[in-house]
Amino acid sequence: MLPYTEAANPITADIDISNPKEIVKKLEECDKEMFSPKGLDKEKTLFSEDILRAMVKVAEVAKKLIFQSDSGKSLIIMSGCGTSGRIAFMMARTFNRFLKLTEKKFAYTIAGGDQALFTSQEAPEDDRETGKNDLIKACEGRSQILYIGITCGLSAPYVAGQLNHCMENPEKFTPVLLGFNPVRLARDLPIYGWQKTFLKVAQELELLSEDDKAFLINPVVMGEAVTGSSRMKGGSMTKIILETIFLLSTAASDFSISECKKILKLYEETCKLFYESASNAVSSWMSWTAHSFNADGHLYYVGSNGAGVLGIIDATECPPTYGATLDDVRGFICGGYPEYENNEGDLGQLGENYRINSDDLAELLGRGPDAVKHDTLIIVAVGLTDPVLKELQENKKLGSSIKNVAGKDVAEKMKVGVVLLLEKDAQLPELPSFLSEIFVIRLPISDEVTPNTACSFLTSTGAERLKKSLFECCAKWFYNGTSTGAHVRKGKVYKNFMVDLKVSNQKLFHRSIGIIKRFSPGISEDEARNFLLRSIYEVDDVDMTLSSSSILTHIMAAAPKDKVCPWETFSVPFSITSLGSL
Ligand code: S6P
Numbered sequence: 001m002l003p004y005t006e007a008a009n010p011i012t013a014d015i016d017i018s019n020p021k022e023i024v025k026k027l028e029e030c031d032k033e034m035f036s037p038k039g040l041d042k043e044k045t046l047f048s049e050d051i052l053r054a055m056v057k058v059a060e061v062a063k064k065l066i067f068q069s070d071s072g073k074s075l076i077i078m079s080g081c082g083t084s085g086r087i088a089f090m091m092a093r094t095f096n097r098f099l100k101l102t103e104k105k106f107a108y109t110i111a112g113g114d115q116a117l118f119t120s121q122e123a124p125e126d127d128r129e130t131g132k133n134d135l136i137k138a139c140e141g142r143s144q145i146l147y148i149g150i151t152c153g154l155s156a157p158y159v160a161g162q163l164n165h166c167m168e169n170p171e172k173f174t175p176v177l178l179g180f181n182p183v184r185l186a187r188d189l190p191i192y193g194w195q196k197t198f199l200k201v202a203q204e205l206e207l208l209s210e211d212d213k214a215f216l217i218n219p220v221v222m223g224e225a226v227t228g229s230s231r232m233k234g235g236s237m238t239k240i241i242l243e244t245i246f247l248l249s250t251a252a253s254d255f256s257i258s259e260c261k262k263i264l265k266l267y268e269e270t271c272k273l274f275y276e277s278a279s280n281a282v283s284s285w286m287s288w289t290a291h292s293f294n295a296d297g298h299l300y301y302v303g304s305n306g307a308g309v310l311g312i313i314d315a316t317e318c319p320p321t322y323g324a325t326l327d328d329v330r331g332f333i334c335g336g337y338p339e340y341e342n343n344e345g346d347l348g349q350l351g352e353n354y355r356i357n358s359d360d361l362a363e364l365l366g367r368g369p370d371a372v373k374h375d376t377l378i379i380v381a382v383g384l385t386d387p388v389l390k391e392l393q394e395n396k397k398l399g400s401s402i403k404n405v406a407g408k409d410v411a412e413k414m415k416v417g418v419v420l421l422l423e424k425d426a427q428l429p430e431l432p433s434f435l436s437e438i439f440v441i442r443l444p445i446s447d448e449v450t451p452n453t454a455c456s457f458l459t460s461t462g463a464e465r466l467k468k469s470l471f472e473c474c475a476k477w478f479y480n481g482t483s484t485g486a487h488v489r490k491g492k493v494y495k496n497f498m499v500d501l502k503v504s505n506q507k508l509f510h511r512s513i514g515i516i517k518r519f520s521p522g523i524s525e526d527e528a529r530n531f532l533l534r535s536i537y538e539v540d541d542v543d544m545t546l547s548s549s550s551i552l553t554h555i556m557a558a559a560p561k562d563k564v565c566p567w568e569t570f571s572v573p574f575s576i577t578s579l580g581s582l
Contacts, residue, residue: 003185004043005153005230006511009223012496015488020283020290023485027232027282028275030225031477034237035268037222043182046219046237046264052257054176054215055245059260061146061174062249066105075142077107079135080150081125081158082320083231084238085110086117086313088150091242093341094306098465099250106246107343109134111158114344118312118354120320122504123559126552128161128191135162145173148242152234154179154186154218155507157194160201167204167214176215177205178241180234183218189506192552217241225484227497228511231317232480236473240267243469251462259457263466266454270470273443274477281419281439282478286485288415289376293328293490297374301331301479302358302398304387306472307380307421308333309340312356314479320508322492323500323562326353329483332361334387334398358391362401369405369413377402377416380478382471384422384429392418392432399432407434419478421471441474494519499567503536503558509551512565519567535566 011033012026037045044050065074078088085108092106099105111131112121124130139145147166149159154177166173179186183206188199208214221233244263248255289299301311312331318324333339336357337346347354365372381389391398406416417437420429424442431438444450451463451470458466487493492500497519503512509532516528523531533542536558558564 001185003153003155003181003187004220004222005180005224005234006228006514007223008227008496009225012225015225015496016491016493018488020286020485020489021279023286023488024275024279024283024481027225027477027481027484028279030222031233031236031271031275033222034233034240035264035271037220040220040222043220044218046221047261048219049257051217051219052260054209054217055241056248056255056257056260057212058146058148058176058215058217059245059248059255062246065144065146066099066249072103073142074105074144074146075107075139076105076146076148077109077135077138078148078150078242079109079131079159079162081111081156082116082120082122083235083313083317084150084152084156084159086316087235087238087242088148089117089342090306090309090313091239091246093309094243094465094469095246095250096341098461107138109138109162111156114342114347115350115354117342118316118347118356119326120316120502120504122320122502122508123555125156125158125505125507126192126555128157128164128194131158131161132165135165139172143172146176147173148176148178150178150238151198152180152230152238153507154181154183154202155198157191157198157506160191160196160198163201163205164196167201167208170213174214175205175208176217177202178217178238180218180221180230180237182220183216187507189510225496226321226488226493229321229484229498231314231321232484235313236476236480239469239473239476240264243466247458247462247466247469251458251465253457255457259455262455262457266451266466266470267473270443270473271477274441274474277443278439278441278474278478281441282481282485284437284439285376285378285417285419285478285482286489289482289486290489292374292376292415293486295374297372297376298327299329299483299486300361300364300375300377301329301380302334302361302377302388303380303382303475304334304339305382306468307382307386307475308388310472310476311380311479314476314483318483318487320502320504321498322487322490323502324487332356332358334358334391336360358388358398362398365401365405365414369408369410372405372414373412375414377406377414378482379416379418379435380421380475381418382421382468382475384426389429389431392435393430395432403432403434406436421474441478443470443474494567497567499565500563501565503532503555503561503564505555506551509555509558515565515567531566532564535564536561
């Protein structure tokens with residue numbers, strides 16, 4: 001059986017031939033499965049007793065570590081690869097800011113280091129030794145650690161190395177595995193230079209979890225809208241689960257399963273309300289962005305705080321998923337690196353794609369209206385005091401550069417607009433007329449679902465934090481919907497499979513073989529592998545030397561190349577390019 005995280009979701013089987021409104025509808029149905037998946041009686045899902053219990057237990061451990069008297073010695077560390085590592089970073093940032101302690105209580109590690117926060121670094125995912133070393137370094141000087149290893153597929157060797165290290169040092173670590181497959185479907189493939197597989201590590205952890213010496217939080221959320229794209233539901237569910245755990249541990253005096261459930265129900269309600277009020281915005285921006293992509297234009301996001309971070313995260317994921325260039329989708333944040341608060345600080349010297357300040361966007365727009373006329377710019381603002389709104393209202397650096405490119409009275413110009421996430425009763429702010437579109441998404445729609453009423457067990461600052469987190473989820477669904485839909489419209493998805501993926505790590509190597517097999521009925525695993533190797537090495541015959549080389553060698557050869565997965569060669573009568581015109 002395929003792991004749930006790699007399975008094709010029947011809801012989106014024809015997403016590639018759907019119009020924007022239909023695409024949003026399918027994304028909505030997929031997202032709702034996070035909370036109530038159908039036909040999964042035998043699997044653990046979000047509201048299963050076991051999952052809620054594990055979340056509460058982890059929240060108790062976290063609370064103890066945060067507020068105990070010798071707290072200088074304790075640390076909560078989250079870690080993962082790709083999206084999972086980026087959400088780990090975001091959660092550490094969020095809760096350090098929320099607690100405002102002089103000594104940070106939350107930390108993160110991500111495979112590939114901080115570069116992976118801005119550009120995709122898929123290869124380090126396979127390196128369990130570096131995982132272990134990164135963890136040891138991050139924990140220097142701390143003696144009591146809650147470690148949360150995030151891997152949606154229960155597959156990343158980087159995380160396996162860290163979990164294993166935690167289990168070897170039980171006096172120091174309480175390990176938690178967070179992902180979205182049952183343990184029996186964890187990856188059982190060899191990890192370079194190691195006798196264990198991820199499955200073996202997960203089974204050991206499961207055993208320890210029977211005595212609460214480790215914890216397993218692995219609800220099934222069903223297949224992703226684009227098969228294997230765990231940046232979507234996987235990333236959202238990771239954020240929701242971690243926020244719920246840390247809100248309980250930092251902002252609730254007393255809590256049990258019932259309080260945990262109440263917070264989760266609020267996220268579920270928000271998801272419903274988001275799609276009720278934002279579907280038009282998502283489908284419109286998706287269409288405009290697809291139009292930009294098809295004219296070789298770009299998509300830019302800018303926002304502040306969490307919404308700014310999530311825009312950058314969304315942009316980072318497009319190259320490995322859709323074979324996009326680093327420039328196709330870019331995100332910017334008001335305040336730049338000092339606001340981002342990543343471990344390694346300002347990485348702007350590494351190149352253009354590491355420049356994330358909204359002022360950098362202003363400079364980019366400074367190339368003039370003609371240079372950006374095919375581009376789309378989406379400004380995402382949360383609440384009336386969002387700094388990105390001030391940029392526009394006070395005609396600051398970004399505001400005036402946008403005015404310069406979008407305020408001209410010409411037929412072709414950059415599409416620029418605002419998505420405003422506002423509270424139900426908030427007044428509409430004054431906004432400059434050069435913005436082509438303004439979408440307002442209002443939450444909550446009814447009074448029963450405010451954090452203050454539904455979660456009165458939270459402190460008032462906790463309820464405020466929860467509100468921000470709910471808005472951030474909306475921003476994430478908005479970004480994911482827009483960039484996913486635009487790539488679908490560009491023809492980067494066949495049925496619901498990403499067919500222009502980068503073959504840059506073990507998972508993606510095996511996923512590519514699966515895609516070839518799927519679209520070439522009747523061929524065996526070995527034949528599919530052979531086709532992939534022919535494409536990677538650009539040869540007609542795969543000789544013994546090639547076929548017996550390690551997967552690592554193949555990945556190193558494939559990673560720098562574009563359009564490696566030869567899915568369309570064998571049975572489908574059209575190519576990625578011709579799909580683009582549908
Ligand atoms: C997925 C994204 C990838 C994954 C990464 C980690 O959409 O492009 O970067 O996040 O491969 O996956 P996992 O299963 O360990 O969380």
